[in-house]
Amino acid sequence: DTGVSQNPRHKITKRGQNVTFRCDPISEHNRLYWYRQTLGQGPEFLTYFQNEAQLEKSRLLSDRFSAERPKGSFSTLEIQRTEQGDSAMYLCASSTEGAGREKLFFGSGTQLSVL
Amino acid sequence: LAKITQPISMDSYEGQEVNITCSHNNIATNDYITWYQQFPSQGPRFIIQGYKTKVTNEVASLFIPADRKSSTLSLPRVSLSDTAVYYCLVGDRGNTNAGKSTFGDGTTLTVKP
Numbered sequence: 001d002t003g004v005s006q007n008p009r010h011k012i013t014k015r016g017q018n019v020t021f022r023c024d025p026i027s028e029h030n031r032l033y034w035y036r037q038t039l040g041q042g043p044e045f046l047t048y049f050q051n052e053a054q055l056e057k058s059r060l061l062s063d064r065f066s067a068e069r070p071k072g073s074f075s076t077l078e079i080q081r082t083e084q085g086d087s088a089m090y091l092c093a094s095s096t097e098g099a100g101r102e103k104l105f106f107g108s109g110t111q112l113s114v115l
Numbered sequence: 116l117a118k119i120t121q122p123i124s125m126d127s128y129e130g131q132e133v134n135i136t137c138s139h140n141n142i143a144t145n146d147y148i149t150w151y152q153q154f155p156s157q158g159p160r161f162i163i164q165g166y167k168t169k170v171t172n173e174v175a176s177l178f179i180p181a182d183r184k185s186s187t188l189s190l191p192r193v194s195l196s197d198t199a200v201y202y203c204l205v206g207d208r209g210n211t212n213a214g215k216s217t218f219g220d221g222t223t224l225t226v227k228p
Contacts, residue, residue, distance in 0.1 A: 004158070042119075042202050042218030043159065091158050104151075106158025 002026075004107035006092050012113045013082055020078045021110045025094030032075050033104065034067055035091040036060070043091055049075060082114045119203055119219035126225050133190045135222050137203030140184050148179060148186045149204040153221070159202055163188065190224075198226045 005024040013019050025032050030051050035043035046065070048056045051072035061067075064082075069075040079086055089111050093104040120138040127133045139148070147166050151159035163170060165177040165186070176189040190197060200221040 040220065042220050044218075093158070103149075103161045103164070104159070106160070108157050111156075 004092055004094055004105050006090075006107035006110050008110055009108065010111045010113075012115065014115050015084060016081055018078065018080045019082055019112065020076055021090055021092075021112075023075045023077070023092030023094075023107060025074070025092070026105055029094035029096050029105070030072065031095045031102070032069055033093040033095075034075070034077050035093065037089045037091055037109070038087075046077075046090075079112075082112075084114045087112055087114045119205055119217055121201075121203055121219040121222045123220070124223040124225070126227060127193055128227050129194055130192050133193050133197075133224060133226075135188045135190075135201055135224065136185055137188070137205075137219055138185050139203070139205045142183050142205055146183075146205050148177065148183075150175070150177065150186075150188045151202045151204060151218075153200045153202065162201075193224075193226045195226050195228060197224060199224060 004026060007022045011019055032049045034046040036046055037043045044060060045058050046061050047054060047058065047067050049069040052069050054067065064080045067075060067077045075092065077090060089109040091106055091109045093106045095102045095104050118141060125133065125135060147164055149164040150162040152162050153159040163172055163175045163177045165179050167179050167183060170177045178187045178189065188201060200223050202221045203219040205217055
């Protein structure tokens with residue numbers, strides 16, 4: 001068990017560019033989450049997958065954001081036409097299914113800076 | 116969504132017991148309470164989870180009163196390495212309510228020598 005892995009750790013981009021982040025969950029975990037966190041705030045839910053199915057999306061997830069989890073393994077989060085307001089830490093978490101007893105295992109996040 | 120309120124910051128000294136309270140007045144019947152710890156440049160790490168009364172594990176205790184409108188994380192004999200941000204998460208961890216779980220804004224605990 002190597003934990004949840006996120007790449008890259010840091011990303012600097014110019015406004016208007018597209019960026020893609022990758023998350024590799026713990027191998028036996030079938031649930032995968034994306035969160036966004038800004039300085040001084042708690043993580044905000046973005047979207048959730050159970051295996052390859054995207055079951056929930058926050059209204060925070062505008063049309064410029066898209067997430068995939070092909071074959072129920074790794075996941076990618078893409079932001080198109082980035083804006084300065086997208087600057088944040090993007091966290092991925094995984095867990096096993098277990099209603100009421102779920103523990104989220106987080107990666108170290110991808111810090112995005114949009115110039 | 117449950118509205119979460121936590122103190123912004125707390126200070127303590129090594130060896131003391133620290134209690135951090137989270138207020139969640141509109142907690143729903145199916146909601147569990149989970150606490151996470153976060154260090155700079157890292158993702159949050161699970162500490163403890165409970166539904167009612169008291170839960171204890173090797174690192175912390177969680178006290179939840181009968182009305183469940185608040186919860187208290189208790190850290191016994193803190194050390195400098197416990198300096199971190201502590202988040203309270205309230206939500207139904209069932210299959211279809213991932214987005215309805217809410218993190219508080221966190222309590223920054225500073226442990227002094």
